[in-house]
Amino acid sequence: MASPEEQATALKNQGNKAFADHDWPTAIEFYTKAIDLNDKEPTYFTNRAQAHIKSEAYGYAIADCNKALELNPGMVKAYFRRGLAHTAILRPKDALVDFKECIKIDPNNRDAKLKLDECRKIVRKLDFFAAIEVGDEPSAAEGLDVDAIVVEPDYDGVRLDKDMTQEFIDDMMERFKNGKKIHKKYVFQILLAVKELVYNEPTMVEVDIPDDVKLTVCGDTHGQYFDLMELFRLNGKPSDKHWYLFNGDFVDRGSWSTEIALLLYANKWLRPKGFFMNRGNHETDDMNRVYGFEGECKAKYNERVFKLFSESFSALPLATLIGSKFFVLHGGLFSDDKVTLDDIRKLDRHQQRQPGQSGLMMEMLWTDPQEEPGRGPSKRGVGMQFGPDVTKRFCENNGLEAIIRSHEVRMDGYEVQHDGRCITVFSAPKYCDSTENKGAYINIGPDYKLHFEQFDAVPHPDVRPMVTQLPGP
Structure with a gap:
């Protein structure tokens, strides 16, 4: 023995x-x-x-x-x-x-x-x-005359006038696949249009799914553009009858964060009532400065582009309520059982642009579930963790079937925890080329049944992420 x-x-x-x-x-x-x-x-x-x-x-x-x-x-x-x-x-x-x-x-x-x-x-x-850092720094849009920016005659992409078109999006997807950029004039047009759109949305967007529509909920994509293309190939591109919700962490870590962010924004501009985005903990200045997005913006475009992205990120909604049944947010639940959906509705995200170290916004972007009852210290070292009893009380108090969140790698691409009330979805397969996980997404029809779909990573060009050297994925 x-x-x-x-x-x-x-x-x-x-x-x-x-x-x-x-x-x-x-x-x-x-x-x-x-x-x-x-x-x-x-x-x-x-x-x-x-x-x-x-x-x-x-x-x-x-x-x-x-x-x-x-x-x-x-x-x-x-x-x-x-x-x-x-x-x-x-x-x-x-x-x-x-x-x-x-x-x-x-x-x-x-x-x-x-x-x-x-x-x-x-x-x-x-x-x-x-x-x-100053409190009332002027917007990066100040003094920006987009109309005066000239698109050179030899630009080989589809031209954009005053409004987004499907033709422009299709061309953009191909350009990005081939390692090309779109013209900086169009980048500014997209950023300014979407910044205004998301700023005017409520902190918690409330969506009902019409009878002839399918809604897909995606988790973190983290700059893995070619895997996002695979998701669209398998599941279908955004359209008038196929809505999408991207649940934060579009950027950082991967090598194509600007491409993903611009593509999502272009879709938001084209279909503002059928394409939705929640803010993640990586749509924040401190993470972008260390995990790559700021450097990528400056390398591919310029500093003003990053600043406009930063302003638009801070304007993004923090949650989406689907059919009064599913509360979708990037991180998770709260340190106080008294928090309700009405508290989220009333939260002024424009007053506090960055999440800080405490409060509702920080918890919505950072917390994670745990199997043990109650609450515990965060395994991340930021925020806290919540148990099945916390999830149960929140769902019962607010008339919800479940919360859907992202924020964490799952080896199967998704995981259902807390007696079916806490669902994690993660859409970056083979995360950062170092974790052998699948990606996943959730399709929801007008019957509000959840259909989980998995997918595998696809090959991509060997382009190193612009990340300050940090550990792990």
């Missing part, structure tokens, strides 16, 4: 195999079983921390590294991985401390030196933006 220590080692080895297969949840499961048998081995905690980093559970990763350091205060890997997790949740000053400790213990640690340098750059960048 193998000893507990031997059994734990075997489980750790199974965890390592799952990790090598990019199956992070299974790796975490095996490492946890190893820890249950032997909680005195620090490498089990650092291994699990790395799997948590890959699945974006940065708060759990920090806790595991803390435990490893209790067991072995000189463990370089624990400091290094804790530094990665701190960086990922935009706490670069905490990460600086960790990477400095790595170098103090191991002066020749090249990786730690590189990360320390990256962290210093992030700290300088965030400090700079905090210093120049």
